[in-house]
Amino acid sequence: MGSIKHDITESCLGIYETALEKWDDLTQFLVETWPLLLILFLGLLGVWWYADPPPPRQVLIATGQPGGSYEILGKKYAAFFEKKGITLELLATEGAEENIAHLVDRKDPVQAAFVQAGAFNSHDVKGVESLGAIAYAPIWFFYRGPELKDTDFQSIKVASQFFLNSRISVGQKGSGSYAQAMHMLKANGFEEGRNFVHLPGLKAAEALQKGEIEGAFIVDDYEAPVVQKLLADPNLRIAAYPRAEALIRSMPFLQILNVPMGSFSLTRNFPSTDIKLMASTTNLLIDDRMHPALQFLFLEAAREINGKASFFAEYGEFPSFKNIGLPESPVALHYEKNGSPLLMLYFPFWLAELINRLVFVFLPFCAVAYPVLLMLPGYRNKRMQRKIDLLYITLKTYEQELTENFSPEVKDEYLKKLDLLEYEALKLQVPKSLTGSYYSLRTSIDYVRNCLNRGIHPYQIASADIILQ
Secondary structure, eight states: OHHHHHHHHHHHHHHHHHHHHHHHHHHHHHHHHHHHHHHHHHHHHHIIIIISOOOOSEEEEEOOSTTSHHHHHHHHHHHHHHHTTOEEEEEOOSSHHHHHHHHHOTTOOOOEEEEETTSSOGGGOOSEEEEEEEEEEEEEEEEESSOOOHHHHHTHHHHOHHHHHSOEEOOOTTSHHHHHHHHHHHHTTOOOOTTOBOOOHHHHHHHHHHTSOSEEEEEOOTTSHHHHHHHTOTTEEEOOOTTHHHHHHHOTTOEEEEEOTTSSBTTTTBSSSOEEEEEEEEEEEEETTSOHHHHHHHHHHHHHHHSSOOSSOOTTOOSBOSSOSSOBOHHHHHHHHHOSOHHHHHSOHHHHHHHHHHHHHHHHHHHHHHHHHHHHHHHHHHHHHHHHHHHHHHHHHHHHHHHHSOOGGGHHHHHHHHHHHHHHHHTOOOOGGGHHHHHHHHHHHHHHHHHHTSSSSTTOOOHHHHHHO
């Protein structure tokens, strides 16, 4: 038992002494090489900050008209971002045209926007990328009066009475609703009628229910309050698109939504037959200079908020990266193939982003710093050897003076010089590899001191002694 205790004690003592020795070596190493280490550290900070700066803590996104579905969606995104420590500010706009203008302007602080596919000319848009489609945007046409059959719509072009002479809202100019309404009308051979009005969604719905207008194009989610309000009104009808397959051939940004009979209201059996609706998609567009970490955050928000099952969308259908009309962000391409970085799945956003930046900078930095760090021990040894050599040179100078120009009066002076030289040697903190050189210097100093203490001339034997020999 005693032997075991003794062994444990010896082992612990050995570990303690080794730790102290390593700590002394480390502190000595830092004292001797701190200028080089400081340069490397400042270089790392510079690369870390300028090559891969941290994401901003505030982001501005353009939504849409006040009270619209895009503003509601923006608030959901803002709540998601707030949980991650980022402030997402919402900017209300008149619609798609204004949103695109904000993103295209390189001096504008807006970095993201909700924009319907097909509501802009992609050839005129520069510096903007897509994070994919995040929702369907059905193109609703509500109207008053008797229900029009499919065959009635086929004959509208001939009569054109309804579309050309009725008061119809085609959405506010510059909005996605207006752009999609014009697409639908022109695809069927119509131009904007003289009695058409340009009302935002909520005002168009109110005017339609009051009988002030006969029809209204509204592009909005099925769950949007304005759409639900109009679907619940038994006095209103919705137009179907029997030639939907033909429409998507000429406008590939459109999607076909199938609506089974009675889906909107079982009690009213509304619609009375299976119908097809046309829909655009809501795209999440960004300034192509947006920080990659923020792009991943937007995609995670889209997955959590828009990836849920809805009336038209299946679970996990969004974000989608089909027919988006603009170049896809490299981050979106990565997300499409690999999903979010693993760090974002297991760590808070700020910590995951910090670790990612450290890895991004640290690995390339090591490629440069590692050879330098390997040189440090050699640099340290050479630096210390140089100090020892300088002391040797001083000692050699003293010895030369004593050999050539010795006088008893200077003996005490040289003894003081040797003491001071030995004190300088004692102050050296040498690594283990130079221990031999260090003690050799100490021995040499002592040798010169002993020679000086021999007698009249430190390096000559008395002539009488020579005769006796």
